[in-house]
Amino acid sequence: MIRGRWVRLVEGRGGITAAAMTSAKADDWTWLIEYLQLNVNLSSVQQSFPADDHMKKAISDCRGLRLLKQEPWECLASFILSSTKQIVQIQQIVALLCERFGQPVRSLRAETWFSFPTIERIAALSEAELRCCKMGFRAPYLKGTAEMILRGEVNLESIRTMDVSTARAELMRFPGVGRKVADCVLLFAYGFQQAFPVDVWILKAIKQLYFPRRRPNAKKVLKFTESYFGPNAGYAQQYLFHYMRTRIGRVDRSRNDKN
DNA sequence: GGCCAGGTTGATG
DNA sequence: CATCAACATGGC
Numbered sequence: 001m002i003r004g005r006w007v008r009l010v011e012g013r014g015g016i017t018a019a020a021m022t023s024a025k026a027d028d029w030t031w032l033i034e035y036l037q038l039n040v041n042l043s044s045v046q047q048s049f050p051a052d053d054h055m056k057k058a059i060s061d062c063r064g065l066r067l068l069k070q071e072p073w074e075c076l077a078s079f080i081l082s083s084t085k086q087i088v089q090i091q092q093i094v095a096l097l098c099e100r101f102g103q104p105v106r107s108l109r110a111e112t113w114f115s116f117p118t119i120e121r122i123a124a125l126s127e128a129e130l131r132c133c134k135m136g137f138r139a140p141y142l143k144g145t146a147e148m149i150l151r152g153e154v155n156l157e158s159i160r161t162m163d164v165s166t167a168r169a170e171l172m173r174f175p176g177v178g179r180k181v182a183d184c185v186l187l188f189a190y191g192f193q194q195a196f197p198v199d200v201w202i203l204k205a206i207k208q209l210y211f212p213r214r215r216p217n218a219k220k221v222l223k224f225t226e227s228y229f230g231p232n233a234g235y236a237q238q239y240l241f242h243y244m245r246t247r248i249g250r251v252d253r254s255r256n257d258k259n
Numbered sequence: 260g261g262c263c264a265g266g267t268t269g270a271t272g
Numbered sequence: 273c274a275t276c277a278a279c280a281t282g283g284c
Binding site for chain 3: 093
């Protein structure tokens with residue numbers, strides 16, 4: 001589901017083909033091109049990464065990895081729900097939210113899918129109704145955020161034209177939104193490619209790869225990332241994140257190390 | 260059963 | 273400012 005539309009993407013030999021249900025003109029795919037960020041030149045982004053061995057390995061391991069341009073509200077809400085949850089569980093919570101409080105949408109195969117619930121709908125729900133989607137203590141954060149937006153305290157659209165630090169500070173006014181979640185929304189929804197979300201995986205990766213003999217705290221690591229990875233640091237973050245989870249990650253999960 | 264998961268918050272030194 | 277427990281819920 002992208003911006004309330006159903007779309008199916010299929011990977012084939014020559015690339016990806018798309019089929020969609022849309023009220024827009026049938027041959028107008030600008031919304032999808034925008035979402036997939038096909039205008040971004042990947043190799044020039046990759047060339048802006050630091051040329052160390054880890055980044056080189058991450059690039060060759062993650063050929064073709066791109067960032068999406070997601071909708072601010074859906075992205076913000078999803079990452080508010082992400083704290084101390086495993087990725088599969090976050091997906092489950094979001095799926096429940098959509099099924100219960102989203103709009104039903106037909107696919108080309110006449111299946112029913114559900115859009116992400118609107119800000120108004122979330123704000124109107126009780127905390128108990130939200131907790132039924134298994135989000136636990138995150139429920140008041142989500143509801144509070146929706147209410148702030150409805151009251152006009154923060155305007156999600158106006159963030160598009162702010163500079164990155166102002167935008168980050170604006171996002172961090174929401175309950176349940178700290179530095180990491182704010183950076184995720186800056187990167188994945190607003191296209192601030194400098195934003196570098198530091199989560200537990202990246203923290204572990206940076207310590208392991210760039211400070212193998214030292215013990216920098218999270219603050220030091222953040223400081224390091226701000227200057228080291230360059231103008232497309234957010235892309236570098238995704239390459240490292242994916243590299244870490246698919247390669248290195250599996251190895252130390254069998255052991256029990258807290259680096 | 261204990262530990263941990265794409266963190267944030269509010270209370271303490 | 274730095275540290276730390278608490279916060280729901282589920283999987284291994």
